[in-house]
Structure formats: structure tokens, C-alpha cells
Amino acid sequence: MKNKLYYGIFLSLLALCVLFTAVHVIYLFNAYPDSSIIYFISKEWW
Amino acid sequence: MKLFKQILSMLLVLLVFASFNLSLYLMYTSRCANNFSDAKGMKVIEPEKYLPFDEDSLIVKADSTLKLTEDLPVLDGAAALLPVYSAIANAVYPADSCFFDGESYTSESAVQFTNTVRAYKGVVDGTCDLILCAAPSKEQLKYAEDKGVELVFVPVGYEAFVFIVNENNPVNDLTSEQIRGIYSGEYVSWSQLGGANRFINPLDRIEGSGSQTVMLNFMGDKQIKKSPLAFMGATIGFSFRYYVEGIVGNADVKMISVDGVYPDKENIRNGSYPLVYNFYAVYRADNKNENVKALVDWILSEEGQYIIDQSGYVALS
Numbered sequence: 398m399k400n401k402l403y404y405g406i407f408l409s410l411l412a413l414c415v416l417f418t419a420v421h422v423i424y425l426f427n428a429y430p431d432s433s434i435i436y437f438i439s440k441e442w443w
Numbered sequence: 444m445k446l447f448k449q450i451l452s453m454l455l456v457l458l459v460f461a462s463f464n465l466s467l468y469l470m471y472t473s474r475c476a477n478n479f480s481d482a483k484g485m486k487v488i489e490p491e492k493y494l495p496f497d498e499d500s501l502i503v504k505a506d507s508t509l510k511l512t513e514d515l516p517v518l519d520g521a522a523a524l525l526p527v528y529s530a531i532a533n534a535v536y537p538a539d540s541c542f543f544d545g546e547s548y549t550s551e552s553a554v555q556f557t558n559t560v561r562a563y564k565g566v567v568d569g570t571c572d573l574i575l576c577a578a579p580s581k582e583q584l585k586y587a588e589d590k591g592v593e594l595v596f597v598p599v600g601y602e603a604f605v606f607i608v609n610e611n612n613p614v615n616d617l618t619s620e621q622i623r624g625i626y627s628g629e630y631v632s633w634s635q636l637g638g639a640n641r642f643i644n645p646l647d648r649i650e651g652s653g654s655q656t657v658m659l660n661f662m663g664d665k666q667i668k669k670s671p672l673a674f675m676g677a678t679i680g681f682s683f684r685y686y687v688e689g690i691v692g693n694a695d696v697k698m699i700s701v702d703g704v705y706p707d708k709e710n711i712r713n714g715s716y717p718l719v720y721n722f723y724a725v726y727r728a729d730n731k732n733e734n735v736k737a738l739v740d741w742i743l744s745e746e747g748q749y750i751i752d753q754s755g756y757v758a759l760s
Contacts, residue, residue, distance in 0.1 A: 414460035439695035440474040443611035
């Protein structure tokens with residue numbers, strides 16, 4: 398019974414993580430830096 | 444022991460997802476103008492800094508022998524040229540002709556600020572009389588043609604089309620062919636061009652913007668393409684020199700030389716920088732307001748060209 402509970406929690410957390418990551422990636426592909434192109438380049442990591 | 448292992452594996456999975464999302468956020472998402480970055484609400488230009496008839500305005504304040512008092516042509520244009528056409532209004536129009544409500548110009552104002560895409564539409568539709576812009580896109584020309592409108596293009600100054608990278612990017616110079624190669628997907632890593640071992644992220648702009656139109660012409664027959672992994676790379680972008688240097692002035696971004704020539708005012712003037720383009724005063728050929736032509740002639744005069752030069756652009760002569 399306990400095992401099932403842990404398994405359920407684990408799957409729920411995994412589903413949440415996958416969902417959050419999917420939303421983030423979809424957002425990322427749509428968040429195109431157009432007029433803020435200079436800001437985008439200035440904040441680049443080097 | 445089994446329970447400990449289960450909890451540990453849960454934490455590990457969470458950690459993997461959290462690290463992935465955090466690195467993605469730091470690397471890319473936070474740099475876009477969105478609700479989570481410093482660039483929230485960022486504008487292409489802050490029009491309140493370039494108001495005509497305002498004491499604290501950053502525009503050039505010059506005298507004019509031409510003074511218009513009625514039938515004022517409504518001015519509009521590219522964001523980067525707002526300082527120029529605002530200075531023109533300041534020199535030629537009466538002080539009670541321009542109205543700014545703190546966010547934008549009101550509909551009765553003789554100066555409008557809607558940017559290149561809307562300005563071209565506006566001049567064709569007749570909502571403004573004279574616009575200052577870079578050359579039009581094919582779509583903008585087609586829009587005028589479809590509406591049966593003939594537009595007059597008068598070159599009034601020069602501006603350099605520039606490529607920009609982060610200040611820390613070791614690449615300072617590219618040839619025109621290398622830039623075409625970057626934007627057509629031929630070069631995918633900066634190491635192929637003598638730079639760091641990082642992907643290249645070539646950014647372009649929205650269709651119809653002045654700089655995107657110039658870029659498409661610059662590319663010629665080559666299509667703009669980029670690798671799906673490009674977003675992880677170090678960026679190259681493009682714009683006009685004065686917008687980068689004069690209006691935004693971000694010290695963490697640098698312009699690069701093209702074919703060994705740096706895009707400064709001297710190299711634009713002497714023609715050695717290869718990507719120099721005219722910008723235009725554009726109006727409808729059938730515009731019956733005689734002041735439109737008078738204003739264009741004045742822009743081409745010594746007084747008008749002085750404003751263009753002092754605003755940071757390069758005058759015709």
C-alpha cells in the first residue's frame with residue numbers, strides 16, 4: 398500500500414515536471430526577441 | 444533502505460528537471476522581453492525623450508526659414524528616425540501642432556509615431572502625409588499597388604546597416620559572404636569564423652520592419668535558415684547604426700566591421716563601409732497638400748540636412 402502511494406507521488410511529480418518543461422520550451426520557441434534584440438544580445442552569457 | 448532509495452530517486456528526477464529548466468531560463472528565457480525579465484515593457488524607443496517643443500527633448504533644435512502654419516503634413520516613420528522627424532516638426536511647425544498624452548501621440552497631432560510597418564500602411568491609406576523610413580518591403584509596395592496608390596520616394600540621408608554581437612564575442616570582423624553564410628545556415632559555429640567554439644544564433648526581425656527588408660535584400664538569392672540548436676548559441680543580430688549607437692547605446696553590445704571596414708560616420712560618408720543605404724521621405728504622388736512637397740524640399744535644403752546630420756545620421760552632402 399505504501400509502495401503504491403510513493404509510486405503515485407513519484408508519477409505525479411514526474412508529470413508536473415514534464416508539463417512545466419513542455420510549457421517552458423513552447424514559450425521559449427515563441428518568445429522571439431524582436432525589438433529587444435539589443436537587450437537580448439547584451440545579456441548573453443560569455 | 445528501500446524507502447530511502449525511492450525518495451532519493453524522486454529527488455534526483457526533480458533535480459534533473461529543475462536544473463534543465465533553470466539553465467534554459469538563465470541561458471535564454473530571461474533574456475527575452477517577457478514578464479520575467481528586466482526588459483518587461485521595453486520599448487523600441489522612448490518617444491517622450493524626443494518630443495518636439497519640449498525643453499528637455501533630446502532632438503536637435505534648429506532654426507528654419509520655412510514656417511508652416513496651416514495644412515500641416517502629418518509626419519510618421521521608422522522608430523529609429525523619430526528624432527529626425529520630431530526635430531523637423533520642431534523647426535517648421537507651430538508649437539501647438541503636436542500632442543503627446545504621455546504614452547503616444549494623439550490622433551490630432553501633426554507628429555505620429557507608429558513605426559515602419561504601420562507608417563507605410565498609413566501613408567498609403569492617407570492617415571499620414573509624409574513618412575521617413577528605410578526602403579519598403581515587397582509586401583509594402585504590393586499593398587500600395589493593390590490600393591492603386593503611387594508612392595514617391597525621395598532619398599534624404601544615409602544610414603549604415605550594421606551587425607551586432609555581444610561585447611565579449613572575440614569576433615570583430617566578418618566578410619559579407621560570411622554573414623550570408625551565417626544567415627543561410629552554412630556556418631553554424633563561431634569556431635568556423637575564428638571565434639569561440641559555440642553555436643551561432645542568427646536573429647532576424649519581423650517581416651516588414653526596415654532592417655528586415657534590408658537584410659532580405661542583402662541575402663539576395665539565399666534563404667534565411669537556422670539550426671534548431673541555434674538558440675543555445677552566441678547571437679548575431681542586425682540593425683541600423685544610429686539605433687544601436689545613438690538611441691539604445693548599450694555598452695555590452697558591439698558593432699562589427701564588414702569586409703574590414705567599421706561602420707562609423709566617416710566610413711559611411713566616404714563610402715568605404717559596404718552596407719550604406721538611403722532612407723527616404725515617402726508620400727503619395729496624388730497628395731494635394733502643397734506643403735508636403737515644400738517640406739520635402741526643405742528637408743533636402745541645407746537647413747534640413749543640418750538636422751539629419753546633427754541627429755546622428757549622415758546627410759546627403
